[in-house]
Amino acid sequence: MTAHDPWLLTPGPLTTSLTVKQAMLHDWGSRDAGFIAINNRMRKRLVDLIGGGKDFTCVPMQGSGTFAVEAMLGAFVGSKDKLLILINGAYGKRMAKICEYTRRATAILEWAEDQPVDAAKVRDALAADPAITHVAVVQCETTSGILNPIAEVSQVVAAAGRKLLIDAMSAFGALPLDAKSVTFDAVAASSNKCIEGVPGLGVVLCRISALEKTKGNAASLSLDLFEQWQNLEKTSQYRFTPPIHCIVAFDQALTEHEQEGGVAGRGGRYRNNHKILVEGMRALGFETLLPDRLQAPIIVTFHMPADPMFVFEKFYDGLRERGFVIYPGKLTVADSFRIGCIGHLGEAEMRAFLAAAKDVMAQLGVASGRPNKKAAE
Numbered sequence: 001m002t003a004h005d006p007w008l009l010t011p012g013p014l015t016t017s018l019t020v021k022q023a024m025l026h027d028w029g030s031r032d033a034g035f036i037a038i039n040n041r042m043r044k045r046l047v048d049l050i051g052g053g054k055d056f057t058c059v060p061m062q063g064s065g066t067f068a069v070e071a072m073l074g075a076f077v078g079s080k081d082k083l084l085i086l087i088n089g090a091y092g093k094r095m096a097k098i099c100e101y102t103r104r105a106t107a108i109l110e111w112a113e114d115q116p117v118d119a120a121k122v123r124d125a126l127a128a129d130p131a132i133t134h135v136a137v138v139q140c141e142t143t144s145g146i147l148n149p150i151a152e153v154s155q156v157v158a159a160a161g162r163k164l165l166i167d168a169m170s171a172f173g174a175l176p177l178d179a180k181s182v183t184f185d186a187v188a189a190s191s192n193k194c195i196e197g198v199p200g201l202g203v204v205l206c207r208i209s210a211l212e213k214t215k216g217n218a219a220s221l222s223l224d225l226f227e228q229w230q231n232l233e234k235t236s237q238y239r240f241t242p243p244i245h246c247i248v249a250f251d252q253a254l255t256e257h258e259q260e261g262g263v264a265g266r267g268g269r270y271r272n273n274h275k276i277l278v279e280g281m282r283a284l285g286f287e288t289l290l291p292d293r294l295q296a297p298i299i300v301t302f303h304m305p306a307d308p309m310f311v312f313e314k315f316y317d318g319l320r321e322r323g324f325v326i327y328p329g330k331l332t333v334a335d336s337f338r339i340g341c342i343g344h345l346g347e348a349e350m351r352a353f354l355a356a357a358k359d360v361m362a363q364l365g366v367a368s369g370r371p372n373k374k375a376a377e
C-alpha cells in the first residue's frame with residue numbers, strides 16, 4: 001500500500017503508518033456510538049499528553065492547524081483584551097494576521113528568524129504595557145526549525161499575572177509540554193504532525209477555568225471554541241460534520257504514539273533522525289542555518305549551496321524521483337531549503353535519503369553543498 005508513496009521529509013502532512021491509513025477504511029455515522037467513544041478517547045488522550053488532569057479539556061476543531069490557532073485566539077482574547085505576539089517566523093506573523101482579521105488589539109515583539117524569542121524582553125514589554133492581558137508564542141517555529149524557550153516565557157508571563165497561549169503545532173507529541181511545569185491557558189496542535197495522524201483536525205487544549213470565561217468572544221460561528229466545547233460536552237456531537245476518518249486515524253496514531261513510549265519515545269526517534277540527517281548533510285558540505293543548541297529535532301533549515309550547478313528545483317526533482325519529498329525555504333534572512341525529521345520514518349529512511357541526496361548531487365555535478373561564506377555567516 002505504501003510501496004510507491006514518497007517519504008515526506010516535510011513539516012506536514014507527514015508520512016503515516018499503514019495501520020493509521022487502514023483505520024480509515026470504514027464508514028461511521030457521526031452519531032454512531034463507536035465513533036463517539038473513539039472521539040471521547042482521543043480527547044482524553046490529548047489532555048493526558050500535557051498532564052492536564054481535570055484542569056484541562058480538549059476542544060477539537062475541524063480543519064488544519066491554523067483553524068485551531070484562530071479558534072484559540074478568537075476565544076481567549078476578548079474584544080477588551082490585548083495580545084502580545086512573539087514573532088520569530090511565519091507562524092508568529094500568522095497569529096498577528098489572524099488578529100488583524102478579528103480586530104483584536106495586539107502588541108508585537110519581533111526577532112530575526114534565526115534568533116529565539118527572549119523572555120527578558122517579554123518581561124520588559126509586559127511591565128511597560130499594563131493593557132496587555134495575554135501573550136502568544138510558537139513552541140517550535142517551523143519556519144526555521146528553531147526552539148523557543150517556552151518554560152522561561154511562561155514564567156515571566158505568569159509572574160506578570162498575564163495569560164499564555166501556545167502554538168505547539170509542529171512540536172506537540174515530540175517535545176515535552178507539561179501543564180504542571182509550564183503555565184498556560186491554551187495550546188493549539190493538530191492531527192497530522194508529530195502524532196502522525198492524517199490532516200484534517202486541529203485541537204486546542206484549554207484550561208477549563210479560562211475557557212469558561214470565553215463565552216461570546218468568538219468572531220466566527222464555525223471557529224467558536226466555547227460553543228464547540230459546550231456542544232461536545234452536552235451532546236457528544238460536533239456542531240458541524242466532523243472529519244470522521246481523520247479522527248479515527250488520529251486515535252490509532254495516538255495508540256501508536258503510546259506504544260512508542262509517548263513523548264519521550266517519539267522525541268527520541270526524531271532526535272536520532274535529526275542527528276543522522278545533520279551529520280550526513282554536513283558530510284556532504286551543507287551547513288545548517290541554526291547552531292545545534294537552538295535547533296529543534298523537527299525540521300532543519302540548510303543554506304543554499306554556493307555551487308552554481310546546484311539548482312534547488314533540480315535537486316528537489318531528483319530526490320522526488322528517488323522517493324523523497326523535501327521542502328523549500330520560507331526565510332527572509334537567508335536563501336535556504338528545509339528537510340523534516342518527523343513522521344513515520346526512522347534511521348533506514350534517513351540513511352536512504354542521504355544516499356539519494358549524494359546521488360542527485362553527483363548527477364547535477366555539484367561537488368559540495370557548501371554555501372558561500374556570506375550566506376553562512
Ligand SMILES: Cc1ncc(COP(=O)(O)O)c(C=O)c1O
Pocket residue numbers: 011012064065066067069091138140141142143167168169170190
Ligand atoms: C508552528 C505552526 N503553526 C501553525 C501551522 C499551521 O498549520 P496548518 O498548515 O495545518 O494550518 C504550522 C504548519 O506547519 C506550524 O508549523
